[in-house]
Amino acid sequence: MEDNTLLAVKDLRTWFELKRWGFIHAGFVRAVDGVTFQIALGEAVTIVGESGSGKTTLLRTILGLAQPTSGEITFDGRRMDGQKAQDLVWLRSHVGFVQQDPYGALAPFMTVSRILKEPLAINKVDESEHEQRIRAVMDEVRLIPVEDFLNKYPHMLSGGQQQRVVIARAMILRPKLIVADEPVSMLDASVRVEVLELIRRIQKAHNLSVIYITHDLSSVRYFSERVFVMYAAKLVEKTDVGQVVQNPLHPYTQALLNAIPDPDPENVTRFRDIPPGEPPSLITPPTGCHFHPRCPRIIRGVCDVEDPPEFEPAPGHFVECWLYK
Amino acid sequence: MTGDMNSQTKPVTGNIADSATRDGPLLKVENVCLYFHASNGVVRAVEDVSFELNRGRSLAIIGESGCGKTSLARALLRLLPRNVETYTGRVFLDGTDLMKLSEERFRRNVRWVKISMVSQAAMNSLNPVLKVGDQVAEPLLLDHRLDKRKALERAREVFRIVGVPAAFLDRYAFELSGGMRQRAIIAMALVANPTLVILDEPTSALDVLTQANIMNALKKIKQELGLNFILITHDIATSSELADEVLCMYAGQLVEYNKAEQFYREPFHPYAQKLMASVPTLRIHKKPDFIAGHPPSLLNPPEGCRFAARCPKRFERCQEEPALFAYRDAAVKCWLYQQG
Numbered sequence: 001m002e003d004n005t006l007l008a009v010k011d012l013r014t015w016f017e018l019k020r021w022g023f024i025h026a027g028f029v030r031a032v033d034g035v036t037f038q039i040a041l042g043e044a045v046t047i048v049g050e051s052g053s054g055k056t057t058l059l060r061t062i063l064g065l066a067q068p069t070s071g072e073i074t075f076d077g078r079r080m081d082g083q084k085a086q087d088l089v090w091l092r093s094h095v096g097f098v099q100q101d102p103y104g105a106l107a108p109f110m111t112v113s114r115i116l117k118e119p120l121a122i123n124k125v126d127e128s129e130h131e132q133r134i135r136a137v138m139d140e141v142r143l144i145p146v147e148d149f150l151n152k153y154p155h156m157l158s159g160g161q162q163q164r165v166v167i168a169r170a171m172i173l174r175p176k177l178i179v180a181d182e183p184v185s186m187l188d189a190s191v192r193v194e195v196l197e198l199i200r201r202i203q204k205a206h207n208l209s210v211i212y213i214t215h216d217l218s219s220v221r222y223f224s225e226r227v228f229v230m231y232a233a234k235l236v237e238k239t240d241v242g243q244v245v246q247n248p249l250h251p252y253t254q255a256l257l258n259a260i261p262d263p264d265p266e267n268v269t270r271f272r273d274i275p276p277g278e279p280p281s282l283i284t285p286p287t288g289c290h291f292h293p294r295c296p297r298i299i300r301g302v303c304d305v306e307d308p309p310e311f312e313p314a315p316g317h318f319v320e321c322w323l324y325k
Numbered sequence: 326m327t328g329d330m331n332s333q334t335k336p337v338t339g340n341i342a343d344s345a346t347r348d349g350p351l352l353k354v355e356n357v358c359l360y361f362h363a364s365n366g367v368v369r370a371v372e373d374v375s376f377e378l379n380r381g382r383s384l385a386i387i388g389e390s391g392c393g394k395t396s397l398a399r400a401l402l403r404l405l406p407r408n409v410e411t412y413t414g415r416v417f418l419d420g421t422d423l424m425k426l427s428e429e430r431f432r433r434n435v436r437w438v439k440i441s442m443v444s445q446a447a448m449n450s451l452n453p454v455l456k457v458g459d460q461v462a463e464p465l466l467l468d469h470r471l472d473k474r475k476a477l478e479r480a481r482e483v484f485r486i487v488g489v490p491a492a493f494l495d496r497y498a499f500e501l502s503g504g505m506r507q508r509a510i511i512a513m514a515l516v517a518n519p520t521l522v523i524l525d526e527p528t529s530a531l532d533v534l535t536q537a538n539i540m541n542a543l544k545k546i547k548q549e550l551g552l553n554f555i556l557i558t559h560d561i562a563t564s565s566e567l568a569d570e571v572l573c574m575y576a577g578q579l580v581e582y583n584k585a586e587q588f589y590r591e592p593f594h595p596y597a598q599k600l601m602a603s604v605p606t607l608r609i610h611k612k613p614d615f616i617a618g619h620p621p622s623l624l625n626p627p628e629g630c631r632f633a634a635r636c637p638k639r640f641e642r643c644q645e646e647p648a649l650f651a652y653r654d655a656a657v658k659c660w661l662y663q664q665g
């Protein structure tokens with residue numbers, strides 16, 4: 001995978017400083033705390049985790065929108081963690097961002113054609129190319145016939161169509177990587193599948209890399225190659241989609257899978273086996289493994305004392321859990 | 326309303342129904358329509374919906390965004406916005422025609438007392454300056470149903486039922502996590518011991534573990550207290566957690582009413598079939614499919630079957646509007662199920 005790596009993140013930390021009265025140091029929110037992974041060109045990866053686990057912060061750090069506290073980010077062979085202005089401009093022209101909340105993502109007073117023109121103008125794409133690029137990308141996301149949509153405002157579009165405009169905007173600069181933060185969580189199941197299929201098709205056609213962020217594993221299962229499971233600022237398990245579903249190793253991953261229902265009339269009488277409690281504070285995280293206070297398989301004296309390193313019990317299957325030492 | 330709710334473990338069911346009406350269904354809905362005025366016409370949000378729900382059964386109302394689920398709940402609870410254009414039909418609870426009651430009697434005897442509702446996104450509507458416990462007790466203080474001390478005692482009890490630590494009674498909403506806030510809202514719906522509780526998307530804003538924990542709590546309440554739930558959601562998998570019956574809506578109309586055992590295995594209406602096929606599954610290996618096109622506008626819905634334009638099984642007959650046909654313990658609004 002080495003030569004093929006598009007994005008490499010090494011031991012990344014993003015801590016937000018908390019200040020009392022605006023100047024007295026009052027601790028850190030450790031939103032991303034020691035994250036390492038690589039993504040190959042053409043590969044789609046899902047990052048799944050609970051609300052507040054740091055998924056959006058991880059993305060924002062990769063995009064240069066949040067400053068890393070430590071660690072390395074390498075995109076297409078170029079180090080990005082220095083936050084140099086010209087690096088960031090270059091990076092953003094190669095990464096398309098589909099942000100959380102499709103309904104808030106589009107300016108209500110802008111037509112579809114203006115929304116799509118903006119990134120071209122900002123990145124100084126020659127004016128003569130605009131029209132053709134806009135039409136091509138709208139065709140690609142199936143906003144057709146193009147004439148019907150060019151002059152529409154977001155409120156005149158269905159949820160799925162709005163999300164396609166967001167994807168078109170992320171695509172228009174022909175990025176190498178698309179990062180999509182909860183791209184479909186607000187949409188109906190049937191529209192969800194439509195949007196995910198669309199991104200998948202574009203990914204294959206242009207050999208793009210994709211990072212999906214979600215807390216709903218079942219909807220992205222068919223649209224990515226690997227899954228990273230995030231819990232309280234750490235990636236606790238990284239493996240293939242098939243492995244994570246059939247052979248989850250981390251107790252948190254197991255709990256997450258237990259929690260997801262399939263439509264089944266038997267559900268009415270079946271109680272789900274879910275660990276009690278809530279994710280820890282990221283300001284004062286527990287010592288040892290972040291999951292140990294909720295873990296049904298805790299090894300006392302180990303898990304509550306020392307932070308587990310990454311183990312690789314099977315090739316390509318990584319897990320941060322003492323059970324696999 | 327009885328005064329000694331604290332000591333009860335079983336909900337009061339005898340307080341409105343006499344034994345004669347207890348034999349009939351708990352809820353009977355006949356030809357309910359709810360239309361709204363809009364700047365460019367009339368929105369037919371709920372059109373001619375009829376169904377019955379038996380005692381001890383819970384119902385899931387499913388369908389895509391905008392199909393009229395919340396509006397149907399509003400029609401049942403008479404929680405109407407100002408711009409109502411049409412509100413007709415009949416709703417019987419325990420044999421009482423709710424739409425005939427005066428607003429005063431409805432408020433005193435039905436809303437919160439017999440039927441309560443957890444509204445969509447209610448967890449963000451808790452009052453930030455009131456303690457959570459006081460808010461949960463509020464339905465009991467209306468019309469001086471209970472004194473404050475008894476009401477708070479009852480609030481403490483429902484907190485236990487939904488799994489919120491008693492200490493949280495004295496906290497403010499912003500001090501609670503999303504999951505705890507949602508539980509508090511559910512506690513408020515249970516506090517007056519209603520027979521029927523309507524939950525509108527109670528967990529869609531929460532993540533999976535919290536969602537599963539809350540569904541576990543609701544199932545326990547359903548089993549132990551014998552409450553009837555109506556669960557409104559566009560998440561089909563979640564709907565199967567609580568449903569004994571399923572009501573599937575499309576573009577303002579009921580298209581299928583079916584037993585959960587049949588519906589989740591093999592629904593009858595072509596729309597319901599496509600909807601089920603679009604649900605991603607974790608355990609069963611099945612690539613999800615989607616429904617091309619989008620639902621019609623409720624301003625000028627097409628004549629005939631509303632799903633016809635997107636339906637793979639469409640035939641000439643579909644130009645006319647189908648009736649609700651009875652088929653294998655279910656009712657299906659589709660010409661394919663016309664008998665004989």
Ligand SMILES: Nc1ncnc2c1ncn2[C@@H]1O[C@H](COP(=O)(O)OP(=O)(O)OP(=O)(O)O)[C@@H](O)[C@H]1O
Binds near residue numbers: 016055
């Ligand atoms: N700018 C900031 N300053 C301080 N804390 C922050 C900041 N941004 C995020 N956080 C905190 O960092 C933690 C992780 O937040 P993040 O938004 O990354 O989570 P998430 O996994 O994307 O959650 P969700 O699924 O709800 O979107 C949260 O506790 C959040 O409150």
Ligand SMILES: Nc1ncnc2c1ncn2[C@@H]1O[C@H](COP(=O)(O)OP(=O)(O)OP(=O)(O)O)[C@@H](O)[C@H]1O
Binds near residue numbers: 362363
């Ligand atoms: N007060 C109102 N005035 C005008 N139109 C309304 C009003 N309330 C709802 N509608 C419209 O009625 C239709 C049904 O809305 P409703 O909220 O019942 O849908 P829903 O099935 O609950 O959708 P969702 O899953 O998105 O909550 C929609 O087209 C909506 O825009």
Ligand SMILES: [Mg+2]
Binds near residue numbers: 055056100181
């Ligand atoms: Mg986020």
Ligand SMILES: [Mg+2]
Binds near residue numbers: 394395525
């Ligand atoms: Mg609704």
